[in-house]
Amino acid sequence: MRPPIVCAALAVLALGLATAPLCAQENYEIQVYPSETMAPGRTMVELHSNYTFSGPKETEPGVRSSVHTFHETIEITEGWTPWFETGFYIFTSVSGPYGWQWVGDHIRPRVRVPESWHWPVGVSLSAEIGYQRAVYSADTWTLELRPIVDKEIGRWYLSFNPTVERALRGPGVSRGYVFSPNFKVGYDFSKRVNGGLEYYGSVGPLGDFDPSREQQHQLGPALDFNLGPDWELNVGAIFGLTSSTEHAIFKVILGRRFGRGRGESEGPAGLR
Helix, strand or coil: CHHHHHHHHHHHHHHHHHHCCCCCCCCCCCCCCCCCCCCCCCEEEEEEEEEEEECCCCCCCCCCCCCCCEEEEEEEEEEEECCEEEEEEEEEEEECCCEEEEEEEEEEEEEECCHHHCCCCEEEEEEEEEEECCCCCCCCEEEEEEEEEEEEECCEEEEEEEEEEEEEECHHHHHCCEEEEEEEEEEECCCCEEEEEEEEEECEECCCCCCHHHCEEEEEEEEEEECCCCEEEEEEEEEECCCCCCCEEEEEEEEEEECCCCCCCCCCCCCC
């Protein structure tokens, strides 16, 4: 088992480095990811919904503001092996001036360290690449490399996503790889409810971070509900901590599993 997963992980990483010129699609998939992958034979369909109440109204020329806009994203994830899955995203935007608009599509292969290795933490790596229309992002082709490390400690759940992003086409290409760390801490109040905090940041190019006033930092409470082996629900309110960040976003992620996998867990991370 080890040689195939090591080769796959290196292939995912090589994809990112070889294409070297994604800034992640902003506010379409607001989520701190767990390390686990979808069980083979299982398909997860998720609807990511969020609304931006307030934030910076200035954007790059020709790019539409996300303030007072709904973002609706469909994510379809298929599990192929106990350590490999592929996700596909359809981004859309809904606003008064423009109605319901298609924004773009992304694809995300992901590998993880198998449970049979008995590592003390969960570890996985995803590479998300895709296109978004220029009226919604000046960088039309982007790449995201997302290492994921998580751990359950009693009723506590911790997840860290030290993400790096790069524009493949657009003005952001010159910035190189941008460090965008995400973090989640949650506590199981019951077998059905986990509550905690989620953090999302973007601090600038690796080795040359942006000035603090230009960095993006968001923090807010979130609840995860275990609705059974086939359903998941995440609800959160995210607040910007700097002037360059969207100030208030409400988000909901509703997921439904289909098929019958082998050796899968009974609920989302942090709700076992």
